[in-house]
Amino acid sequence: MSELVLASHAPISIFPQIRTAPKFTVVTGAFDAEPRSRTARDRTRPQVLEERAFGRLTVLDVALAGASAGPNVKTLVYQPGAFTPDMPVVMVMHGITRNAWTYLEAWVGMAERYGCVLVIPEFPRSGWPTARAYNLGNVRTRKGQDRPRENWSFTAVETVFDAVRDHLGLQAAGYHLYGHSAGAQFVHRFLLHTGGPRVVRAAAANAGWYMLPDRRIPYPYGMADLAVDGDTLKSALETPLIVLLGEKDNDSASPNLRRTRKAEAQGPHRLARGLHFIEVATAVAFEWDCRLRWRSKVVPNTGHSDRAMAPYACAALLGKRGRRRR
Secondary structure: OOEEEEEEEEEEOOOHHHOOOOOEEEEEEEOOOOOOOOOOOHHHHHHHHHOOOOOEEEEEEEEEOOOOOOOOEEEEEEEOOOOOOOOOEEEEEOOOOOOHHHHHHHHHHHHHHHOOEEEEEEOOOOOOOOOOOOOOOOOEOOOOOEOOHHHOHHHHHHHHHHHHHHHHOOOOOOEEEEEEOHHHHHHHHHHHHHOOOOEEEEEEEOOOOOOOOOOOOOOOOOOOOOOOOHHHHHHHHOOOEEEEEEOOOOOOOOOOOOOOHHHHOOOOOHHHHHHHHHHHHHHHHHHHOOOOOEEEEEEOOOOOOHHHHHHHHHHHHHHHHHHHOO
16 A cells, blocks of 8 residues: 655755755655545545555655745655656646646656656645746746745745655756646746756646747746846756647637737637747747757647646656656
8 A cells, every 4th residue: 555654844945055954754644644625526636546556655845945935835745666766756837726636646657657756846825826926936026026036936846856855865966847737837937037957858738828938028928027147048948848739729718818918929829829939939049049959749639638748748758768667
């Protein structure tokens, strides 16, 4: 039977000079323990997972560094049954539902097949109430004022990786990053704001709209007035990224699709906007004389579904490992 572990993690920073030593309080229990969730359907998640999970599930409560940092980030960490410390790490960013358990259910089978540690941080609305706070990285206030880096949700993900690596004794120096819908918005913006220094490969699926890598277009639709230097932008463009797009995610009236004038300038629906994003990135990479390592893939007969996209994303991130494990 799989095991659920609840752990508390002391503050960690991505900045080595102020990093504190991790401390843990670990309590073990049954894998089918009830998660804190808003719906009856979600409370059945662990029982459903137990049918296909053979490893160890840990819940880390990760505190963010800095006096003005955001709230703790609850993080689901799944070690497959054949866990070894040299396994790659896949970080999965949830969508608008803000429910990490839903994404765990979709990904746990692939963690077993591909032999990877699965890390799913959860950003609840109680602490990260808006799209600005989560999807857009919490880099600016509503009035357009820059926030310190310790407030960013982007920084939180780096802190989570450090916490998981220290807790499990992992050898990985970096991680693979995936997000669907709102999570995909997080992923591509994370790369553009930070350069993705520890991202091995990234996959962004079915984002509703984009921050284009164009310094002539104002934020949040572009990078005109952001304090992102040229080296960071080049690093982002040279980090392997696959933009996954559902062939049937082409409904211009889809719920939660942004319909502002600047968003619609990127295209009428998610499919068109994703293709436009890659077109703009291609032109910018040429202008900056750097090697673009971004590409798009249209997934046939697929709409706006993380469950349908996840196998394609995992294959893109860890394909060779998956083939070896068949």
